[in-house]
Amino acid sequence: MRLAIALIALPIILLNCVSQVYADRGTIPIMNVDVYGPGQKAIIAWNGEVERLILSTDLYASLETKVLELMPLTSKPNVEVVDLKIFEEIQILMMRKMPRTISPEYKGGLEIIFHEKIGPHDITVLKATSTEELSRFITDYTIKMGISHIPPVSEGTYAILKDYLMRGFNYWVLDLVDIPSTKRSIEPIAYEFKSETLYYPMKISATTKGPIRINLYLITPEPLNENNIPAKMQIAKYLPSNQNVQFKLSKEDLATIDLKIQRLFDGEAWFTAVKYEGDTRNIDFDLEISKGPAKCRAISVRTDENEYLLGENVKVKVDFTHLNPGCVEVDVIHLHQIRLEILDPTDEAVSTWQWNTNSDLQNTVTWTTSKAGEYIIKAGSYWDGERLEVENQVHIRVLRSGLYDPNEAGWILSGIVVLVTFIIAIALTSHILIQIRRFQK
Numbered sequence: 001m002r003l004a005i006a007l008i009a010l011p012i013i014l015l016n017c018v019s020q021v022y023a024d025r026g027t028i029p030i031m032n033v034d035v036y037g038p039g040q041k042a043i044i045a046w047n048g049e050v051e052r053l054i055l056s057t058d059l060y061a062s063l064e065t066k067v068l069e070l071m072p073l074t075s076k077p078n079v080e081v082v083d084l085k086i087f088e089e090i091q092i093l094m095m096r097k098m099p100r101t102i103s104p105e106y107k108g109g110l111e112i113i114f115h116e117k118i119g120p121h122d123i124t125v126l127k128a129t130s131t132e133e134l135s136r137f138i139t140d141y142t143i144k145m146g147i148s149h150i151p152p153v154s155e156g157t158y159a160i161l162k163d164y165l166m167r168g169f170n171y172w173v174l175d176l177v178d179i180p181s182t183k184r185s186i187e188p189i190a191y192e193f194k195s196e197t198l199y200y201p202m203k204i205s206a207t208t209k210g211p212i213r214i215n216l217y218l219i220t221p222e223p224l225n226e227n228n229i230p231a232k233m234q235i236a237k238y239l240p241s242n243q244n245v246q247f248k249l250s251k252e253d254l255a256t257i258d259l260k261i262q263r264l265f266d267g268e269a270w271f272t273a274v275k276y277e278g279d280t281r282n283i284d285f286d287l288e289i290s291k292g293p294a295k296c297r298a299i300s301v302r303t304d305e306n307e308y309l310l311g312e313n314v315k316v317k318v319d320f321t322h323l324n325p326g327c328v329e330v331d332v333i334h335l336h337q338i339r340l341e342i343l344d345p346t347d348e349a350v351s352t353w354q355w356n357t358n359s360d361l362q363n364t365v366t367w368t369t370s371k372a373g374e375y376i377i378k379a380g381s382y383w384d385g386e387r388l389e390v391e392n393q394v395h396i397r398v399l400r401s402g403l404y405d406p407n408e409a410g411w412i413l414s415g416i417v418v419l420v421t422f423i424i425a426i427a428l429t430s431h432i433l434i435q436i437r438r439f440q441k
Contacts, residue, residue, distance in 0.1 A: 040055075040056075040057050040212070040213070040214045040215070041055075041056055041057075041087060041214075041215045041216075041217070042054060042055040042056070042200060042214075042215075042216050042217070043086065043087070043090060043217045043219070043257070043258075043261075044198060044199075044200055044216060044217070044218050044219065045218075045219040045220075045258075045261040045264055045265075045269075046195065046197075046198040046199075046218075046219070046220055046264075046289075047220075047221060047264040047265055048221060048291045049194060049195075049196075050192065050193070050194055050195070050264060051191075051192070051193060051194075051195040051198060051199060052190060052191070052192045052258070052260060052261055052264060053190070053191045053192075053193075053199075053200065054082055054086060054188050054189070054190045054191075054258070055071075055188060055189055055191070056084065056087060056186060056187070056188040056189075057069075057186050064178070064179065065178075065179050066147065066176060066177065066178055066179065067176075067177050067179050068138070068141075068142065068174060068175070068176050068177075069174070069175045069176075069177065070172055070173065070174055070175075070204075071172065071173040071175075071191060071201070072164040072169035072171070072172055072201055072204065073169060073171040073172070073173065073191065073193050074168050074169055074170070074171065074193070074194075074195060074199070075171060075193045075194045075195065076125070076127070076171055076193065077125065077171065077173060077191045077192060077193035078191075078192045078193070079123055079125060079173055079189060079190070079191055079192075080189070080190050081121060081187050081188070081189060081190075082187075082188045082189070082190045082258070083187075083188070084187065084188060086188060086257060086258055087188070089256050089257050090217050090257060092256075093249070093253060093256070093257070093271070094245060094273065097247040097271075098238050099238060099241055099243050121175050121176070121177055121186075121187065121189065122145075122175065122176040122177075123173065123174065123175050123176075123189070124141065124173070124174040124175075125171065125172070125173050125174075126171075126172050126174065127170050127171055127172075128165065128170060128172060129165065129170055130165065131158055131161050131162045131165060134161055134165070134172065135158070135161070138174070141174065145176060155397070156307075156397055159374045159395065159397065160203070160204055160395075163203070163395060164201075164203075164204065169201075171193075173189075173191065175189065190258075190260070192260070196290070196291070197288040197289055197290050197291070198218065198220065198287070198288070198289040199286065199287065199288050200216060200286065200287040201286050202214070202230075202276070202283050202285055202286050202287055203283060203284060203285055203286045205280045205283050210279065210280060211277075211278065211279055211280075212276070212277075212278070212279070212280050212283075213275070213276070213277050214275060214276040214277075215236070215273065215274075215275050216273070216274050216275065216287065217271065217272075217273050218271070218272045218273070218274060218289075219249065219254070219257075219261060219265075219269050219270070219271055220269060220270050220272070220289075221265065221269060221270070222270060223246060223270045223272065224246070224270070224272045224274075224289065227298070227324045227325070228289050229274055229287065229289070230285045230287060231298075231300050231319075232276065232278065232282060232283070232285065233274050233275065233276045233287065234274065234275060234276075235272060235273065235274055236273035236274060236275050244272070245271075245272070245273035246270065246271065246272045246273070247270075247271055248268055248269075248270055248271075249268060249269045249270065249271050250268055251265075251267055251268065254269060274287075281305065281306050281307075282306075284302070284303075284306065284394040284395065296323055296324050296327035297320075297321060297322065297323070297324065297336075297381055297389050297390050298320070298321040298324060298390060299318070299319065299320045299321070299338070299379050299380065299381050299390045299391065299392050300318075300319045300379070300392050301316065301317070301318050301319075301340065301377055301378070301379035301392050301393060301394055302316070302317045302319075302394065303315065303316055303317075303377065303394055303396055305396070306394075306395070306396055306397065307396065307397045307398075307399060308369050308396060308397070308398050308399070309369075309398070309399055309400075310369055310370070310371070310372055310398060310399065310400050311368065311369060311370070312368070312369055313366050313367070313368050313369075314366065314367045314368070314369060314396065315364060315365075315366055316340065316342075316364065316365050316366070316367060316377055317362070317363070317364045318338060318340055318361070318362070318363050318364075318365075318379045319361075319362050320336070320338050320357065320360060320361040320362070320379075320381055321360055322336065322357070322358070322359050322360050322361075334358075334383060334384050335356045335357065335358055335384060335385070336356070336357050336358065336381050336382070336383060336389070337354060337355070337356055337381070337382040337384070337385035338354065338355045338356075338357060338361055338363075338379065338380070338381055338382075339352070339353070339354055339379065339380050339381075339382060340352065340353040340354075340363075340365065340377070340378070340379045341353075341377075341378050342367055342375055342376070342377050342378075343375060343376040343377075343378065344371070344373060344375060345373040345374050345375070347376075350375075351367050353365055356385075369398045371398065372398045372399060372400045373397075373398055374395065374396075374397055374398075375395070375396050375397070375398065376393055376394075376395055377393060377394050377395075377396060378391065378392075378393040379391065379392055379393070380392075
């Protein structure tokens with residue numbers, strides 16, 4: 001039986017593969033089976049305490065296969081399969097609520113396309129506290145399901161799983177889905193769980209390569225703005241008016257979408273459509289929106305790639321926003337110290353930079369890799385150099401070039417010396433034994 005493994009919410013590789021990959025959803029084929037995911041859509045309703053996340057993905061493969069999807073969560077979820085019609089209701093609402101300046105016949109880029117649904121799902125919820133524990137369960141689970149020849153979890157995927165576990169994502173939903181050779185939509189899965197933030201796991205897709213489009217339909221007690229969402233995402237627009245796809249939902253509107261979503265809110269709520277379009281390699285963040293107003297300051301740190309070869313230069317860009325729109329600051333003498341640091345796999349700083357500013361700041365630095373491994377690049381703003389205001393971080397991976405690793409030169413040289421010494425010892429021993437035999441004759 002063939003298997004491809006992907007992480008839900010932006011499916012990601014759990015397995016190594018030697019065959020060529022054509023993956024715009026972050027899936028990887030195994031045993032010459034290519035798995036594609038052309039689209040991803042989710043409805044996320046959050047009342048400040050409980051989130052109901054309804055996710056549907058489009059997948060197809062060159063041959064019939066299986067896909068194991070994972071969803072990392074911070075608390076124990078209730079999981080159920082829901083009808084694809086829930087997204088059709090979202091489509092109808094977006095068309096009905098569009099500004100009057102747009103013709104009702106105009107559909108622009110808002111149409112949600114579906115294919116034949118797939119079922120049934122085989123769902124397991126587990127709690128894991130370590131990457132080894134999670135990897136072992138996945139291996140045991142696939143064997144139990146009669147799937148053999150499973151390669152080990154790749155280093156990049158292992159690092160991402162570890163990152164989620166270190167951030168407190170101990171609950172994981174496993175969903176084994178049969179994938180046909182024709183394009184179809186997987187039946188939506190609803191996850192309901194306690195959450196201090198509106199949450200959608202984007203970062204989990206970073207080990208895959210290729211373009212992707214993600215449409216998220218957010219339902220919240222208050223309206224959202226661009227300051228609430230990550231810099232690489234944007235609020236969807238009605239075209240050609242360029243107005244935000246955002247509107248108020250009545251209690252009746254909520255009920256037409258999903259009765260369990262309606263029960264999350266006391267009366268009305270706000271709908272906001274957000275999207276991400278780009279390469280999966282640039283997804284180094286999760287969507288997390290906190291309760292209450294947006295922070296007045298913002299900082300982001302970015303790299304030009306997520307993976308580098310040993311000896312390559314890493315360009316790191318820091319972007320600090322002193323005051324977000326709508327924010328004011330009391331006229332007090334102060335400064336904001338911007339700190340940038342690169343942490344190695346042992347969490348020790350290998351390079352650091354500092355700047356002081358009283359306004360917006362953009363800086364780009366270059367760091368040369370000298371040792372293979374996983375690194376964290378962290379940027380933060382400190383009021384008067386003491387109190388942390390905002391921070392952001394990204395993860396990168398440095399790979400051995402296969403040509404020369406200066407940090408391993410000593411080991412290589414030692415190995416050569418040992419090998420040469422061993423060969424000489426064998427030669428001398430052989431020579432002595434030959435001489436002894438000649439003498440005995």
